[in-house]
Amino acid sequence: MHRRIIAPGALAAASLMLAIPASAASHSPGAPGIGDPYYPAYGNGGYDVSHYDLRLKYQPATDELSGTATILAKMTQDLSSFDLDFLLDVSEVRVNGAKASFTTSGQHELVVTPKKPLDKGTSITVVVRYSGVPSTKSAYGFSTWHRTPDGAVAADEPEAAWWWYPSNDHPLDKATYDVSVAVPNGTQAISNGTLQSTRSQLGSTRYNWRQNKPQATYLTTLAVGKFDITTSTSEGGVPVVNAYSKDLGDNDGAARASIERTGELVDWLSGYFGPYPFNSAGGYVPNTTTGYALETQTRVYYSPKQFANGANSSLVVHELAHQWYGDSVSLKGWKNIWLNEGFASYAQWLWSEHEGEGTTQELADYVYASHPADDPFWTVKPGDPGPDHQFDDAVYDRGALAIQALRNAVGDDAFFAILKGWPQEHAYGNASIADFQAYAEKVSGKSLGALFDVWLFQPVKPASGALAKSAGEAFAKSAGVQPRSWKKIVAAHGAH
Secondary structure (H helix, E strand, C coil), X not given: CCCCCCCHHHHHXXXXXXXXXXXXXXXEECCCCCCCCCCCXXXXXXXXXXXXXXEEEEECCCCEEEEEEEEEEEECCCEEEEEEECCCEEEEEEECCEECEEEEECCCEEEEECCCCECCCCEEEEEEEEEECHHHCCECCECCEEEECCEEEECCCCCCHHHCCCECCCCCCCEEEEEEEEEECCCEEEXXXXXXXXXXXXXXXXXXXXXXXXXXXXXXXXXEECEEEEEEECCCCCEEEEEEECCCHHHHHHHHHHHCCHHHHHHHHHHHHCCCXXXXXXXXXXXXXXXXXXXXXXXXXCCHHHHCCCCCHHHHHHHHHCCCECCCEEECCHHHCHHHHHHHHHHHHHHHHHCCCCCHHHHHHHHHHHCCCCCXXXXXXXXCCCHHHCXXXXXXXXXXXXXXXXXXXXXXXXXXXXXXXXXXXXCCCEECHHHHHHHHHHHHCCCCHHHHHHHHHCXXXXXXXXXXXXXXXXXXXXXXXXXXXXXHHHCCHHHC
């Protein structure tokens, strides 16, 4: 008979294991990324956020930002710890009221370990207290926090939140928002949605903004500075809030001549895409040195440089079209970027036709003829361009070509039914190109696999017949003529 010898430490460990509930033993750390192959470290695994409450204070003179983020979320798996995407300095984290330990990892990960493991299906409240100077922070060699002479702006794609609030930073995890920001008197704070209230005391004013519809993190914006703010209501009843930096100089008039048409353009786009999906619209132009625009939800970000050559209503159409295609219906993954940029570009083509500056077919023929078969333009696949080519011209132009090809294939009745029905089918949710193809096939009654493949996924120039309105037709006689709208349309290519 051989006696089994068990060391005291092993006995203690065995006793501890017996004391731990089976459910707790199954808990594991949440993934530091949500699973997007384009950006493996973006977003996080194991939970879904429903609401962000951000209570902030900002000093424009020093770029000091401090605040408290309260995050409401639900566990999608058993977690022993979880990550938030964030760069500023954290002083305290609480989970369900109890202090949690935390550390940093990688380029932009805040790793939180609560006192008690978190069970799948349970709701949690996370409170993060933090402060810092956003302009001193960078990740992967860049920053998306833009200083201005009188403040700062957070607006960029595919990431911007890390510099001013902790989040699950991926379009798959959309949430509602309350953003409350205190700034010195005489300075304004602008964000998404509607301004609920303002309150001034002790030399500062607090602005309270609310976004009551689901919003992706990269579509959240914050702008602090001295603005001239205009308010109106569109004919269709949509409240519009626009803001212009008081030091735009020579670009001020062209910016206003473009953005003050927001209400008109929202109503016009509603005729193609269905009812406007949010409770406010608008845009703002801070005095930044950037050269792009971004479809930040309900409050579009524009750069002053975009109006250096005069007004551009086509650019405004592009960004407003995103409110349906990209903001209300968001991407399941960044490879589906065509669903955003292709349709926003096609909205510009529709506006060109409306303005008598070139029909959608004339624009399609021109783009097709402008790029010979050996042009690298055709090697970019709009349906899966890769992270390095996510915002190439081909995603915009070849992407819009694909939409014209779809229109020609299914006919106008089915096409416009698809264009309007899609934003309602997936309102406030997420979708993929495969989802869109299935929807287009359902509405049109046609098999569209070959069309989607040749226009979105093949790295070659499609045969001219693929763009034809009818069998045997190649492209229009005017294919070599540049439509009058083209320069305004192409100005949106650098929008991101």
